[in-house]
Amino acid sequence: MPTQPAQKRSSFGIQVNYHLCHNCGACVAVCPADAIFLHNSALIINLHVCTVCELCLHACPLQALSMADAGQRGAG
Amino acid sequence: MNSAYDVVVIGAGPAGSVAACKAAKAGLKVLLIEKRQEIGAPVRCAEAIGADLSRPFIDPDPRWVDARIRAFAIHNSRGQAAELPPAEPSLVVNRKLFDYQLALIAARAGAEVRTSSAAVGLVVEDDCVKGVKVESLGRSETVAARLVVAADGTESQAARWAGIKTIMPLKDYYLGIEFLLAGMKGKMDPEVCEYHLDHSLAPGGYLWVFPKGDDTANVGLVISADQQGTSPLAYLERFIGLHYPHSSVLAVISGGIPVTGALKSLVRNGFLVVGDAAHQADPLTGGGICLGMTAADMAMRAAVPALQAGDVSAARLIGYEKAWQQRFGAMHQALYRLRHIISHLNQERLDALVGQAAALPLDHMSLAQIMLALLKNDPLLLIEARALITTGLLLK
Numbered sequence: 001m002p003t004q005p006a007q008k009r010s011s012f013g014i015q016v017n018y019h020l021c022h023n024c025g026a027c028v029a030v031c032p033a034d035a036i037f038l039h040n041s042a043l044i045i046n047l048h049v050c051t052v053c054e055l056c057l058h059a060c061p062l063q064a065l066s067m068a069d070a071g072q073r074g075a076g
Numbered sequence: 077m078n079s080a081y082d083v084v085v086i087g088a089g090p091a092g093s094v095a096a097c098k099a100a101k102a103g104l105k106v107l108l109i110e111k112r113q114e115i116g117a118p119v120r121c122a123e124a125i126g127a128d129l130s131r132p133f134i135d136p137d138p139r140w141v142d143a144r145i146r147a148f149a150i151h152n153s154r155g156q157a158a159e160l161p162p163a164e165p166s167l168v169v170n171r172k173l174f175d176y177q178l179a180l181i182a183a184r185a186g187a188e189v190r191t192s193s194a195a196v197g198l199v200v201e202d203d204c205v206k207g208v209k210v211e212s213l214g215r216s217e218t219v220a221a222r223l224v225v226a227a228d229g230t231e232s233q234a235a236r237w238a239g240i241k242t243i244m245p246l247k248d249y250y251l252g253i254e255f256l257l258a259g260m261k262g263k264m265d266p267e268v269c270e271y272h273l274d275h276s277l278a279p280g281g282y283l284w285v286f287p288k289g290d291d292t293a294n295v296g297l298v299i300s301a302d303q304q305g306t307s308p309l310a311y312l313e314r315f316i317g318l319h320y321p322h323s324s325v326l327a328v329i330s331g332g333i334p335v336t337g338a339l340k341s342l343v344r345n346g347f348l349v350v351g352d353a354a355h356q357a358d359p360l361t362g363g364g365i366c367l368g369m370t371a372a373d374m375a376m377r378a379a380v381p382a383l384q385a386g387d388v389s390a391a392r393l394i395g396y397e398k399a400w401q402q403r404f405g406a407m408h409q410a411l412y413r414l415r416h417i418i419s420h421l422n423q424e425r426l427d428a429l430v431g432q433a434a435a436l437p438l439d440h441m442s443l444a445q446i447m448l449a450l451l452k453n454d455p456l457l458l459i460e461a462r463a464l465i466t467t468g469l470l471l472k
Contacts, residue, residue: 024120025231026251026332030301032243038111038231039194059301061251061308061330 020064027056084221091351091368092227093178098376100186111194116175120331127165129366140173146267152430204345232353246301253308254296256327261291333362337408343393359412
């Protein structure tokens, strides 16, 4: 019963700075689109489902998430 | 891993291990899965627990007890501190070893434990949860279960998959960052947990220094996630640079904690949710280890007879939800409001309150007496605290 993917608002996406990310999952809890997964060794953002609502940016204690610039999409 | 179990528990933190242990002890066939490669790691916790609340589930063991706590000291921004004796004997623990022991207890009770095994979806038929899709060491498997217990922590997805609303507003989400520091000798009392109520140190939250034995301590802070553009890491590094400039960092710990009070709905047909996944942490402090274990115990007290009777409908499991509400509902509502009052007080009033508390004989006072004494000195606070009085916090 996962949330239905909503309309994308941006042609870019959220990117993860893996040098900063401690894989704690704080961002997962606030993602309304269920687009973020905490795997064993890496945080993965499903950009097909992500609505770029940016809530996860506010929920990262280490500020490891940011908006991707053009051309960087897919870093998640 | 077999293809069918009575109970599959997702997440081998304290709540999940206690749930698995209780179910296994009742003679049920139990699988406990953990997505991480190792139980207890990485730690995402300040590691303080109440000894009495944890004792029903695990006996204190020198292997994981890092410090025994004599007092909690509440500091204000003027350097004053109110020292409170703990309501129950309190410990600072090594969560990695603590969680490991709890999982071992579950395994020895008969539960099958599997690490590196992530739940990636639920099997739902006829509006009833019937199993879990698991990815384990490169294999995808579907495991049937009569009951699925979601104990998958703050980042829980299983509850959402079951149709339970878990999203919270950012104002009710604590962001935490903590360093395990060495080189703290003489810079802390090894038996006192410090809390700093200072908006300049931790906006909308608090900062802590918890002794971890010898010259080590957990130094961390939480801020509420709606503090736009605030970096918890920058606040912590500034505090440590100022107070413990020559310390070493032995671990960096981060995480998020829902401080909403428990989810309204904790059960579905063939499914229930416990611990941080159920937002059962203390809505004032964010502490959730003992509450998670207690919730897991409550959940299995309802679920084991339900499984034995062959009826795992939500209507049958609702006994768990009711038991939680009865024991913690009103108290957590009051603590939630208290957090909002404290986070909205300006620093001057906060400093005055802590300063006044520091002058009281706190050893000989109940929490109600302390709060009444403070309210007398700040009548405006009395108006804001009406809700606490009506919900009964002061009467406890």
